[in-house]
Amino acid sequence: MSDKPTTIKELAKILQISVSTVSRALNDHSSIGAATKAKVRKLADELNYEPNQRAIQFLNGKSFVIGVILPELSESFFSAAITGIEDLAYKKNYTVLLAQSHDDAEREKLLVEKMKTQRVDGLLVSVSKTTSTYEHFEVFRKLNIPVVFFDRIPPVKDIHYVASNLETGTYEAVNFLLKKGHRAIGMINGPTTLVASNERKEGYIRALTANRLKFDPSLVTSCDLSEQGTIHAMDTMLNHKRKPTAIVTFNDYVALFAMKYAASLQLHDLDFVSYANLPIIHYTNYSPIASVEQFPYKQGKKAAEILIDLINRPNNDTVEHAYFNIVIASQLVINKTD
Amino acid sequence: MSDKPTTIKELAKILQISVSTVSRALNDHSSIGAATKAKVRKLADELNYEPNQRAIQFLNGKSFVIGVILPELSESFFSAAITGIEDLAYKKNYTVLLAQSHDDAEREKLLVEKMKTQRVDGLLVSVSKTTSTYEHFEVFRKLNIPVVFFDRIPPVKDIHYVASNLETGTYEAVNFLLKKGHRAIGMINGPTTLVASNERKEGYIRALTANRLKFDPSLVTSCDLSEQGTIHAMDTMLNHKRKPTAIVTFNDYVALFAMKYAASLQLHDLDFVSYANLPIIHYTNYSPIASVEQFPYKQGKKAAEILIDLINRPNNDTVEHAYFNIVIASQLVINKTD
DNA sequence: TAATGCTGCGCAAACGTTTGCACAATAAAG
DNA sequence: CTTTATTGTGCAAACGTTTGCGCAGCATTA
Numbered sequence: 001m002s003d004k005p006t007t008i009k010e011l012a013k014i015l016q017i018s019v020s021t022v023s024r025a026l027n028d029h030s031s032i033g034a035a036t037k038a039k040v041r042k043l044a045d046e047l048n049y050e051p052n053q054r055a056i057q058f059l060n061g062k063s064f065v066i067g068v069i070l071p072e073l074s075e076s077f078f079s080a081a082i083t084g085i086e087d088l089a090y091k092k093n094y095t096v097l098l099a100q101s102h103d104d105a106e107r108e109k110l111l112v113e114k115m116k117t118q119r120v121d122g123l124l125v126s127v128s129k130t131t132s133t134y135e136h137f138e139v140f141r142k143l144n145i146p147v148v149f150f151d152r153i154p155p156v157k158d159i160h161y162v163a164s165n166l167e168t169g170t171y172e173a174v175n176f177l178l179k180k181g182h183r184a185i186g187m188i189n190g191p192t193t194l195v196a197s198n199e200r201k202e203g204y205i206r207a208l209t210a211n212r213l214k215f216d217p218s219l220v221t222s223c224d225l226s227e228q229g230t231i232h233a234m235d236t237m238l239n240h241k242r243k244p245t246a247i248v249t250f251n252d253y254v255a256l257f258a259m260k261y262a263a264s265l266q267l268h269d270l271d272f273v274s275y276a277n278l279p280i281i282h283y284t285n286y287s288p289i290a291s292v293e294q295f296p297y298k299q300g301k302k303a304a305e306i307l308i309d310l311i312n313r314p315n316n317d318t319v320e321h322a323y324f325n326i327v328i329a330s331q332l333v334i335n336k337t338d
Numbered sequence: 339m340s341d342k343p344t345t346i347k348e349l350a351k352i353l354q355i356s357v358s359t360v361s362r363a364l365n366d367h368s369s370i371g372a373a374t375k376a377k378v379r380k381l382a383d384e385l386n387y388e389p390n391q392r393a394i395q396f397l398n399g400k401s402f403v404i405g406v407i408l409p410e411l412s413e414s415f416f417s418a419a420i421t422g423i424e425d426l427a428y429k430k431n432y433t434v435l436l437a438q439s440h441d442d443a444e445r446e447k448l449l450v451e452k453m454k455t456q457r458v459d460g461l462l463v464s465v466s467k468t469t470s471t472y473e474h475f476e477v478f479r480k481l482n483i484p485v486v487f488f489d490r491i492p493p494v495k496d497i498h499y500v501a502s503n504l505e506t507g508t509y510e511a512v513n514f515l516l517k518k519g520h521r522a523i524g525m526i527n528g529p530t531t532l533v534a535s536n537e538r539k540e541g542y543i544r545a546l547t548a549n550r551l552k553f554d555p556s557l558v559t560s561c562d563l564s565e566q567g568t569i570h571a572m573d574t575m576l577n578h579k580r581k582p583t584a585i586v587t588f589n590d591y592v593a594l595f596a597m598k599y600a601a602s603l604q605l606h607d608l609d610f611v612s613y614a615n616l617p618i619i620h621y622t623n624y625s626p627i628a629s630v631e632q633f634p635y636k637q638g639k640k641a642a643e644i645l646i647d648l649i650n651r652p653n654n655d656t657v658e659h660a661y662f663n664i665v666i667a668s669q670l671v672i673n674k675t676d
Numbered sequence: 677t678a679a680t681g682c683t684g685c686g687c688a689a690a691c692g693t694t695t696g697c698a699c700a701a702t703a704a705a706g
Numbered sequence: 707c708t709t710t711a712t713t714g715t716g717c718a719a720a721c722g723t724t725t726g727c728g729c730a731g732c733a734t735t736a
Contacts (some may be wrong), residue, residue, distance in 0.1 A: 018685070021685055021686070031684060031685075032684070060691080
C-alpha cells in the first residue's frame with residue numbers, strides 16, 4: 001500500500017503550508033510558531049515521515065560514507081577493528097563502505113579508485129602486506145579527503161594514523177623472557193616494509209641493551225607471514241650458532257606455524273611470545289606463554305573517531321599540517337597455562 | 339587545488355554545449371554525434387570528471403546501499419559470509435551498510451529501524467540468537483523493500499532465504515559415525531528457535547531410522563551455545579543411561595568447549611563431529627573427526643545476489659508471492675589427522 | 677500617528693544528474 | 707521543389723531538502 005515514502009511536500013500540501021515551513025518545523029527552527037510545529041510533527045508521526053537521507057546528503061555535498069580498506073576480514077584482528085569502526089560510525093550516523101584488499105597491492109589500488117568514485121567522505125586504511133608504493137593515496141590528499149591509516153601504517157611522512165605502540169610492548173615481552181632466564185632470544189619479524197616490523201625490532205633491541213646484552217642482528221629474521229615463510233625463518237633460527245631458547249613471533253599465526261613446526265621436530269623446550277592474543281591460542285596444542293595485546297577494537301574505534309573529526313573540521317589550511325599520530329599502548333598478557 | 343570535483347555543468351560550460359548533451363555523450367547515448375562524444379570524453383578525462391553518485395542515487399530514488407545485519411563479525415562464519423556479500427555488492431556497484439546485533443534482540447530491532455531510516459534498497463539478515471519475535475521485519479515488507487535472510491533463518495513463512503542444507507549434512511555425519519561403529523550418538527543442538535537446529539535434528543533422526551535404529555529424544559539436548567551451556571549439555575549426555583560414544587555438536591565452538599570439558603574429565607575416547615570446519619580446529623588439542631562445511635562465502639554471495647535481483651525486479655504483485663528458498667548443499671569433511 | 681522591531685511564514689534558488697520533448701539542420705524520398 | 711524522415715542538440719522539469727531573503731501582520735516605542 002504505502003509504496004513510496006512520505007515526503008515533506010506531501011506534508012505541506014495536506015497542511016496547506018509551504019515546504020520550507022514544514023522543513024523548519026521538523027528541524028525545530030526558532031522562527032516557527034509553536035502551534036505550527038506541533039501540527040507538523042503530529043502529521044509527520046502519523047504518516048511515518050522519514051527524511052530522505054540521500055537527498056540531504058546530495059544537498060550538502062556529503063555522502064556520510066566512510067570507506068574502509070583492510071586486508072582480510074577473516075583475520076580476527078581486523079574483524080575486531082571493523083567492529084570498533086562500525087560502532088563509532090553508526091553512532092555518528094555514518095555508513096561504512098567495506099572492502100578487502102586480500103593483501104594484494106594491485107587490488108588495493110583499484111579499491112582506492114573505487115572509493116574515490118563512490119565519493120566517500122573519508123578513508124580508513126590498513127595497507128596490504130604487498131604494498132610497497134603509496135602514491136595511490138595521494139589522490140585523496142589532492143581532493144582534500146582525509147585518510148587515516150590504522151595498524152598497518154605506510155612508512156611515509158605527513159599522514160594520520162592510529163597504531164599500537166609495539167615498541168614498548170615488545171620491550172616488555174623481551175624483558176619478560178629475559179627475566180625467565182632466556183639469553184638467546186630470536187625474533188621472527190614481519191616484512192621490513194611495515195612500520196610495525198621496525199617497532200618490534202626496536203623494542204627488542206632496547207630490552208637487550210637495557211639488560212646489558214649485545215644485540216645480534218642475525219637473531220632477527222623477517223618473513224612474509226605465510227606458513228612456508230615461517231618454516232624458513234625457523235630453520236634460520238634453529239641453525240643459528242646461538243640456538244634461541246625463546247622466540248618472539250610477529251603474530252599468533254606465525255607463532256602457531258612455528259610451534260607446529262617445532263613440534264614436528266620434537267622440540268618442546270622452546271618458549272614463544274607473540275602478538276594479538278587471539279582467542280584461538282587457548283585451544284591450541286602449544287600456546288605462546290605470553291602475548292602482546294593490541295586492542296584492535298579500540299584501535300578501529302579511535303581511527304574512525306579521528307577520521308570523522310577530520311571530516312567535520314573546517315577547511316583552513318593552517319591546521320592542515322597537524323597530523324594525528326595516535327598510539328594505543330599495547331599490553332603484555334601472560335598466559336597462565338604453565 | 340582541485341578542491342571541488344568537476345561537474346557535468348563545468349564540462350558543458352567549457353565546451354559551450356548543454357549539460358544534457360554532455361550527459362548523453364558520457365552515457366554513450368545513440369542520439370549524440372561521434373565527434374561531440376569524443377570531444378566530451380576527452381575533456382572529461384582531462385578534468386578527471388567522476389559522476390556524483392549521490393546525485394544519481396537521489397535522482398532515481400535508489401540508494402544503492404544494502405544493509406547487512408548479522409550477529410558477530412568476529413565469528414569466522416560471518417566474516418566469511420560478509421566477504422562474499424561484499425564481493426558481490428561491490429561488483430554490482432552497491433554499498434554495504436554493516437551492522438552487528440551482538441546477538442541482542444533489542445539491538446537488532448533498533449538496527450532494523452536505522453536501516454529503514456537510512457533508506458537501504460534491501461536488507462540481508464542473519465537473526466540473533468535471542469530473537470524470538472519477527473514483526474520488526476514487517477516494516478520492510480510494507481515498504482516493498484526486499485529482505486533476504488541467510489544462515490540464521492526465522493521460523494516464519496513467506497520469506498526469502500539462503501541457508502545450507504543441514505539436514506543432509508547431518509544425515510551424512512551421523513551415517514559416518516554409524517559406519518565407524520558408534521551406536522549411541524548424542525547431539526548437542528542449538529536453540530530450538532533456530533530452523534538450523536530443527537534441520538540438524540531431522541537429519542539425525544533420518545540417519546538413525548535409515549539404519550533401523552531407534553531414535554531416543556533424550557540423546558538430543560539443546561543449548562545456548564555458550565561454554566556454560568555446553569558443559570551443562572555435556573553433563574546431560576554423560577549421565578545418560580546410554581552414554582554416547584560420539585557426539586554431534588551444533589558448531590565448532592561448541593565442539594571445542596565440549597572437548598575441553600571432556601579432556602578435563604579424562605574422557606579421551608569420545609568422537610566429535612561438528613559444523614563449520616573453521617581453520618582453528620586444525621590447531622586445537624583435540625579436533626572433531628569430521629565437520630560439516632557450510633560454505634559461508636558462497637552463502638553470503640548467493641544471498642546478496644538474490645537481494646540485488648529482487649531490488650531490480652519490476653514491482654508487479656503477481657510474482658510477489660514467489661519466494662527464494664535457496665539451499666546450499668553442505669558437505670561432510672573428514673579430518674585426516676589420525 | 678508614525679517609525680521601528682519582532683514574529684511567523686512563503687518564495688525561490690541551489691545541489692548534479694537524467695530524460696521527455698521540441699526543434700533545427702540536413703538528407704532522403706516523393 | 708516540396709514533404710518526410712533522420713540526426714544532433716538544447717530546454718526545462720524532476721528528485722527532496724535546506725536556507726537566505728523578503729514580506730505581511732502585529733506590537734512596542736517615541
